[in-house]
Amino acid sequence: MPDFSPTELAVPGFVALVLIEMIWAWRKRREAYEPRDTLTSLAFGLGSTVAGLLTGGLFLALFLWAWQFRMFDIGWSWWAFALCFVLDDLAYYWVHRFGHRVRWFWASHVNHHSSQHYNLSTALRQTWTGFLTLGFAFKLPLVLLGFHPGMIAICAGFNLIYQFWIHTEAIKKMPRWFEAVMNTPSHHRVHHATNPRYLDKNYAGVFIIWDRLFGTFEAERDDEKIRYGIVRQLGSFNLLWAVFHEWIGIAQDVRRAPWRHKLSYLLREPGWSHDGSRQTSDQIRADWIARSEAANKVAVQNAIAETGKPT
Amino acid sequence: MGLPPDLLRFAGSLLAILLLAGMAWSLKLGPQRRLDSDNAAREAAREALDGFEPVALARDREGRAALLRDADDRLLLIRQHGSHFAGRLLGENASARIENGALIVDSGERRYGAVRLAIADAEAWRDAIARL
Numbered sequence: 001m002p003d004f005s006p007t008e009l010a011v012p013g014f015v016a017l018v019l020i021e022m023i024w025a026w027r028k029r030r031e032a033y034e035p036r037d038t039l040t041s042l043a044f045g046l047g048s049t050v051a052g053l054l055t056g057g058l059f060l061a062l063f064l065w066a067w068q069f070r071m072f073d074i075g076w077s078w079w080a081f082a083l084c085f086v087l088d089d090l091a092y093y094w095v096h097r098f099g100h101r102v103r104w105f106w107a108s109h110v111n112h113h114s115s116q117h118y119n120l121s122t123a124l125r126q127t128w129t130g131f132l133t134l135g136f137a138f139k140l141p142l143v144l145l146g147f148h149p150g151m152i153a154i155c156a157g158f159n160l161i162y163q164f165w166i167h168t169e170a171i172k173k174m175p176r177w178f179e180a181v182m183n184t185p186s187h188h189r190v191h192h193a194t195n196p197r198y199l200d201k202n203y204a205g206v207f208i209i210w211d212r213l214f215g216t217f218e219a220e221r222d223d224e225k226i227r228y229g230i231v232r233q234l235g236s237f238n239l240l241w242a243v244f245h246e247w248i249g250i251a252q253d254v255r256r257a258p259w260r261h262k263l264s265y266l267l268r269e270p271g272w273s274h275d276g277s278r279q280t281s282d283q284i285r286a287d288w289i290a291r292s293e294a295a296n297k298v299a300v301q302n303a304i305a306e307t308g309k310p311t
Numbered sequence: 312m313g314l315p316p317d318l319l320r321f322a323g324s325l326l327a328i329l330l331l332a333g334m335a336w337s338l339k340l341g342p343q344r345r346l347d348s349d350n351a352a353r354e355a356a357r358e359a360l361d362g363f364e365p366v367a368l369a370r371d372r373e374g375r376a377a378l379l380r381d382a383d384d385r386l387l388l389i390r391q392h393g394s395h396f397a398g399r400l401l402g403e404n405a406s407a408r409i410e411n412g413a414l415i416v417d418s419g420e421r422r423y424g425a426v427r428l429a430i431a432d433a434e435a436w437r438d439a440i441a442r443l
Contacts, residue, residue: 008320011324011327015327015330015331018331019331019334022331022334022335022338022340023338025338025340026338026339026340030338030339030340030341030342031340031341031342031344031394032340033335033338033340033341034335034340034341034393034394034395035332035335035336035340035341036341036393037341037393038331038332038335038340039328039332039335042327042328042331042332043328045324045328046321046324046325046328049320049321049324050321053317116392116393116395116397117393117394117395121331194361195361196361227358229395233359233392233395233397233398234392234397234422235390235392235397235399235422235423235424236392236422236423236424237393238422241422245422284361287361287362288361288362291362
């Protein structure tokens, strides 16, 4: 198994690109960065690397153990790498979708969405607690098919590197053919938005085709300003609070809830509550649609009343 | 005896982080937004809580925070958070008091903190919070 970590090699490139984007922000959009937010994002990245070092070996050992039960001997050929990359990206789509739809998974993934900014430093805002979720289980089918765990780890590394550059407002749109197939800054801005229209859309890692295929695609609109972050913004730059706030919220909710609802606070979607005191993304979107329809109806009635006036 | 490679990488990354954050500071990125008009406060309220339509509002004189009430008598507190705003719908845990003529609103959430608003009619807003 090759001792090769693409993400480690990419770190100097990450630093250089953040610097370049900061200079762009200084010249064009100073509000694109905020020093305390940047510091929090980067500290997230460092802590995530440490967490990965502490727990990554455990998952690799688990995958190597499972690999003995593989269906095929796929080997290390170029086509195996290409196929592994595509299938790993498909697995990523589902891990990511669960990360938004199951609160237990969200508690870890929310870290990545906790900034109200959207810049390259946001890309490094990675979780410290991924090992507490079952994300790795989505990649087990690849191991059982016969892809070597080392190959899967390398593909996942390149996947993460690809996702770095799309965390920017400096690039508006890529060429049309590229936007059709690949995840881009435009598609991923939608994913980080809290606008009701955009909630829980565009889960793709590298290929946006998964969202088009599974019905979760939403195109960015020019007429709607994007608000980044989470529905209930943290309002704090405290790193440890940012890392653990959703886990603490789950613990508090489970403790307070009646017995029959306790498990739902782990397994239902974020925002669900047994007494209806909060809103899920689906409820927020439904309310927004109802309001928009009501506003349109009034606008149409006004227009009819206008045209019906005697001249 | 050299340092373990992982420790060296950690130290290098930490140095890069401090360098980048220092760069953001020295370039004066992230200017603070102010609520310099009632419309700005309404817009920030809608950003904080989608669909919140205020019927009354009180804006801090410095534009750092605002309190807004909608037709259902819900009270929304918004305050600066870096170059953005963060809001909280006030509930029964919220409290308010007047200090040196300014209204101090505690959302009841420790991490969100207490917010100071220099506003006219602070007593009326304090009483409205007490009624929640």
